[in-house]
Amino acid sequence: MDKHIAVFTFPYSSHPALLLNLTRRLAATAPTAVFSFFNIEKSNNLLFANLSCNNILRYDVSDGIPDDYVFVGKPQEDVNLFLAVAEEELRKGVRVAEMDTGLKVSCLVVDAFFSFAADMAEETNIPWVAFWTAGACSLSAHLYTDLIREKCAPLVDGGSAGSDEEIADLIPGLEPVRPSDLPSGVVLGNLKSPFSIMLHKMGTTLSRATAVPINSFQELDPHVTKNLSSKLNNFLNIGPFHLISKEKTKTPIKLDDEFSCISWLDNQKPSAVAYICFGTVFTPPPHELVELAEALEESKTPFLWSINQKSNKHFPNGFLERITVSGTGKVVPWAPQDQVLNHVAVGVFVTHGGWNSVLESVGAGVPMICRPFIGDQHINSWMVERVWGIGSRIEGGNFTKHATRCAFEQVFSLSKIRNERIEALKDLAHKAVTPNGSSDQNFKTLVDVVTGAKAISNVF
Template identity: 70%
Template sequence: METIGNGNGGTVRTRHVAVFAFPFASHPTHLLNLVRRLAAAAPTVLFSFFSTERTNRALFTKRGCDNILRYDVSDGIPEGYVMQGKIHEDINYFLGVAKEEFKSGVQVAEKEVGMKMSCLVSDAFLWFSADLAKELNIPWVALRTGGARSLSTHLYTDLIREKYSELKGSIGPNDEIANLIPGVESIRLADLPIGVIFGDLDSPFASMMHKMGRNLTRATTVAINSFQELDPDVTKNLSSLFNNFLNIGPSNLVSKHNSPSKPDEFSCISWLDNQNPGSVAYISFGTKFCPPPNELVAIAEALESTKTPFLWSINKDSQTHLPLGFVERTTANGSGKVVPWAPQVQVLDHIATGVFVTHGGWNSVLESIGSGVPMICRPLIGDQPINSWMVERVWGIGVWIEGGKFTKHETCCALEQVLSVDASSKGMKERIGVLKDLAHKAVGPNGSSTQNFKTLVDVITR
């Protein structure tokens, strides 16, 4: 175990809160951002933040609040082991040791600080937190970083499997099923997260998600990175299931006002300044996954064919799959800019940005809504299919790439549909403008998310 900070600072500590991170993708960043908000709102509370050494090293590059301590736990990977490249391999090793690592970590922190834990805050994925909180006789607060509908699929996994078993043989993956999930009017089976009815249902990751759904109702409070006006029917249903269900987002709008922006090291904003309003396609699929090479080629060909100005954030390795001369041609004529990283929120906020070509990850969807930019979605994994379904079929604020994969023809059609000046495009822009206003109002001084966050502070300080 390693600790950072002394937790004193001359302040009398009244509570000691354990925080368990799921140390993969953007999960630990979101949890730490929430803890920093809580620590600022409750300066007499001490937070002990537990994650793997590798994740903590990246998270704590800058000094945080005085009342946050860092503790490292094992990632479960055997010493000297070389990863085999199997899906979820690192996650599976971590899950094998996580419960005992967190439990022993709590004992170390309590001894060092000299104060018992009064509350446990964890990523909702870490379902065993319910058992540890019960052992310690303290409240459990679970944070879900995804959306309300994807959460519902995991809460109702057993019901979905039962209904699917009854319908099996008469329906296919691409069929729409009405009222499969309470509060959700319809959904395609193919858009359910892997591990609900498709994929390896016995894998450690699928098992983790299933157990999360079964145990989450034991939480004292479930907080979610969304705002209740975005999905009122699902929020109403989830509120009936949980002791205390709190929409406290969008976190990107909260952090925008409280955190300094990263430097725009590749001059993306100055390039956008020279483009026409609403003309630019911003393309980014996050840092973890990317469409296959043939689809990257299709996007590039469509951009050149439609003469669409674009800003493309894509890592160096993936850039090698772009057509020969594409980057040089588009850079030379000023129609495009390819960079390994872009300040996404600033780019989406820019008046020149007219569409966001995205994988449909929840953070990206919320950032697009917060900036009022319609989307073209090509989901790749996890909750991205159900998020993309919502974007097109429920909210009407974007399109799902026809056929589910980028081809030159379908990408041209999608770009023209969203960037055109016809009634369809105008309707998308109007609808996402309404959601943008609701999102900003939710995190305003008297907004629903602001009030819910105050309730969350009360839970951890009582």
């Protein structure tokens, strides 16, 4: 082995899986390099259960939770405990990995959240690659947080009046946007929480990174990409990740369909079904579940709904029994989302607007109805509606029968302009990951940075 790359993952949500995906791609391209992958034990156990890769080494770090700790239900409680020990634990882990391999770390590939990696890289004069797991629009909001806060000064102090008023030039490269559509922690929310402080520090530090790859494709946000490329070193769109494996195999990845979602869709009319899923973390409050369920039933909209089983108790009385008898709907605890979205029967995706879901919907050419909750979901949903024109946000921000029925009527109206837009973006997404496509070319640049094949001007 001639190179030693240390990989730091933020161990929550979809971050570990995405960074391991990137690590595997890099490891396959650089077989003579060794990659030390640092993560908390619980997350690593899931990631490495069926992984076999000779040049990726697993390292577990502490999650910061004391043995006798009792959770009290505070927001991001586990995340805050981890952040308190993250830098110390990762520095310690690097020393162990260097002793194990006999190689000094030659590059840091880390979740962009970890701005302390800039100091670690400077201390040893090595490249620092900061991987952003989401889109260019949300990254731009964090990069320009200080400028945004200056323009929205009254809101920063805890006010909410004016948060729904559009402001021009709030984010360079984007159309006028409402402060309420910005990611949590930029101007609204608890700006003094450890998570918000981490994001703010990230935004002020990213210009020091040797490269900033993101899970997107540059044709999706050309104006934002151009602006970020002028502010960051080697700003590289290298996604969508979920399409890359398909391009390599030239065949769809077949996933388990334990709950017969695909066979149910096979019996539905083309572009008639609403697929509903809010990810594995988020669920609308009980009263919204009732409103959404009643709107589906009263409008007779065929639907496939993936939701955790403990939420079934919140559905209207007899709802599950009635849809089963009528055959108009199917509720499951899990669905093979990419396969579902690419099924000819699916006509709309009702989603929380998480970045992975947005990319999967774009890659499948399916319009969206967005109900965002936190984080980048708000700005992603705004982009879906206002910038890309490939869907809509639920009116008022919450599910009501009226807003839901209006959203379905709008999406199923077969808008020629909207359908042309999403088909065009779908084609661009697929082309980006083909050989010599924009994302493929950007990934080659990233490999050069990580392996040292590219002359780097901003290594400390």
